Amino acid sequence: MRHGETEKHRHQKGATRSPLLWTVIFFALISVRCDCDEDLSQLVAEIVISPASVDLGPQIVARDNVIEKAFFVGNLGSAPLLIESWELVPADTPFQLIEPPDRVGASDSEPVTVQFTPPDRSDYGVVLKITSNDPERRVVEVPLVGSGGPPMIEADPASLEFGLVNEGPGMERTIKITNTGYDVLNIEAIYLAGFGALGADAGSIDNTSNPFSIVSEDLSQTQLPAQESKVVSVRLDPTYEAVLAAGGLGSALTETLVVDSDADNSPRLEVPIVGQVNLAPQAVAVEMLSRNAWVKIDLGREVEVDGSDTWEPEGDPFTFAWSLSRKPEESEVDLPEASLAQSQTSLIPDLGGNYVVTLRATDASGAWTEADMEIYTHDLVIVLTWYTDPNAPCQSYSEQECAAMSSQDRRTTCCGQSDLDLHLVRPSGTLGDYGQCPSGCIRQETNEDGNPVLVDLCAETTDANADSCRQEGSDCSYANRYPEWGVAGRVDDPRLDVDDIRGEGPEVVTLNNPQPGTYQVITHYCTDRIGEPTWAQIKVYVKGDLQYEAGPILLDSQGAAWASAYLVRVGTPEEGTWAFTEAPNTYLSNVPSDLCNQ
Structure with a gap:
């Protein structure tokens, strides 16, 4: 059997002369050879081999390949062989x-x-x-040959047609790679040659914007x-950018799947890939005033988002659908339901993060x-x-019992009456350094x-009164909610937002x-109204991402202070980085007695 013959062909080799055919041949030969006057008592066997030499062709390496009817042994004689x-x-x-035969009938x-x-x-x-x-012919010699065949490779389909693919949902198709040969196929690499680059060498194309990708297991080096x-x-x-790169609207997207291996028939197998595209509306979402795709804003201020x-x-018609895909874990805000299918929506952040x-x-498709x-x-x-x-002690009262009490009774009996204060002290600052708001900066006006x-x-x-009305204490907390730190103006000032x-x-x-x-960062148990031991914890977000957590730590009574964290800022205000460490001592001593009585 030659390269490319199938397993079926291998099993059929040598089967062209069936026993029935042998019978016909034998009778024909006997009738030709028969001399009716010959003494029929001289019965003899006559061996014949078909084919006279046997070629088993390429077979699978290191496997017990069983070839049925590899050849036939026949008897043209009148006596059993x-x-x-x-x-x-x-x-x-x-x-x-x-199990070769030991007897062949006449x-x-x-x-x-x-x-x-x-x-x-x-x-x-x-x-x-x-x-x-x-x-x-007492001894008959039959040449028997065969080979351990090489591996061969085949792709099904030989070329991959995606058809029309929607931008957004995309589409996934499969290609079956088969070793149709007779030994282990060593796949060196399998990769995409490069978007729009049929036959390109591996790595020669920048695939950063390639719309095609292999999403199954990597078969390289297998x-x-x-x-x-x-x-x-x-x-x-x-994507729209990929269609432009391919030649513009209406252009097909093309790729080539390449399999490098030791296959005898195709060491470099290439499978052309093509897909047509239905482009989607190109969504744009920006903050209404700045027209930026991001905004930094105070808590409680509304952000209008425009699409x-x-x-x-x-040029196809399309619809809008807004969603809030990320928010802080404890946040309860959502987008206004009436705006979800409109071109604009809004959000009021309620928590840091x-x-x-x-x-x-x-679009409609x-x-x-x-x-x-x-x-x-x-x-x-x-x-x-x-x-x-x-x-x-307050935990002995259930929510139902507390709900049935008067407001005054709840405030003196039920849990949830504690007041903890958060303090952020600037570098080289002092806990309790609140500064003073200059005289005349707190005014009575009419709303x-x-x-x-x-x-x-x-x-x-704003910075309207930056030169005359600023409180410059180093501790930002309830008594110094918006101190003046660093350079003049609000650009780098901390604020107690909640x-x-x-x-x-x-x-x-x-x-x-x-x-x-x-x-x-310091947490102070300011007011314990009913004897309520309390567990405190902090979370620190950097540009919206949670970077550090500390606690929970038990503050068992009024006046207790927890050194919650050290925040180390390195670099410039715009491009610096943060590092976070625990304070050497969990609880602070010598806390000012009037820390929360300002």
Whole structure:
């Protein structure tokens, strides 16, 4: 059998002369040879081998390949053929006869099965000596040859057509790689040649924007046994940029899957890949005023997000769908439901952390793209929360019992009455250094309803009174909510954004453009109203990402202070980095007695 013959062909080799055919041949030969006047008592056997030499072709290396009907031994004589011995010369060969016959009837034939186990990719031969009772040919020699065949490779399909693929959902298709040969196939590498670069060498194309990808296991540096297959999954995620790179609207996207191996028939197998594209509307989500895809904002301020710049390359109609894809774990905000299918939406951050508003724009065929607008509440956000100790006396009252009490009774009986304060102390600063708001900066004004209100210009969010109304203490907390730190103006000033005087928090301090140095975070048990031991914990966010957690730590009574963390700032205010460490002592001593009585 030659290269490319199938297993089926191998098993059929030598089967062209069936016993029935042998019978016809034998009767014909007998009738030709018969001399009716001959003494029929002289009955003899006459051996014949078909084919006279046997070529088993390429077979699987290191496998017991059983070839049924490899050849036939026939008897043209009038007496039974008795086979005395079968001998392979040399004896130490990869060939073996499987239960060869020892008798063949007159005018009959018997098939012979051969097992061939080639140890490697090579040619092998042996001489088979058959000794029988044929008086004319006592010993018949039959050449027997075969080879350990090489591996071969085949891809199904030979070329991959994706058809029409929607941008957004994309599509995944498979290619079956089969070793159709006779030895282990060593796959050196399998890769995509490069978007739009048929036949390119591996690594010669920048694939950073390649819309095609292999998403199945990497078959590089693996082996594929003979007659076995592996499936390669290829994904197409088309983009507008990819279509432009391919030639513009209407252009097909092309790739080539390459398999480098030691296959005898195709050491470099190439499978062309092509896909047509239905482009999606190109989603754009920006903050309304700045037109940026990110914004840094104070807690409690509304952010308007605009998607009206979204456009459709092919001119198809499309719809909007907004979602809040990320928010702090404890946050309870969401997007206004009435805006979810409109071109604009809004969000009011309620906690420090990162918020991501996502716009998905979809056409009628289901093609879509998404755009994110990121919101974070300052460069640094410190969040303090707390909860009552499970063994506190107030835990003996259930929620139902507390709900049935009057407001005054709840405040003196039920859990949740503690007041913890969060302090951020700047480098070289002092706990309790609140500074003073200059005289005349707290003014009485009339609001829009005509009612008198006090306006604290030291806590203003603008720089209108930066030269005259600023509180410069080094401890940012309840008594110094918006101190003047660093350079003049609000650009790098900390702020107590959330202050909770009863409950479980949170309290939130934020800071933008921090100056270098070591900042201290301190938690102080300001007011214990009912004897309520409390566990406190802090979380620190950097540009919206949670970077550090500390606690919970038990503060068992009023006046206790926990050195929650050291925050070490290195580098410039805009490009620096943070490191976080625990304070050497968990609890502080010598805490000012009037720390929370300012």
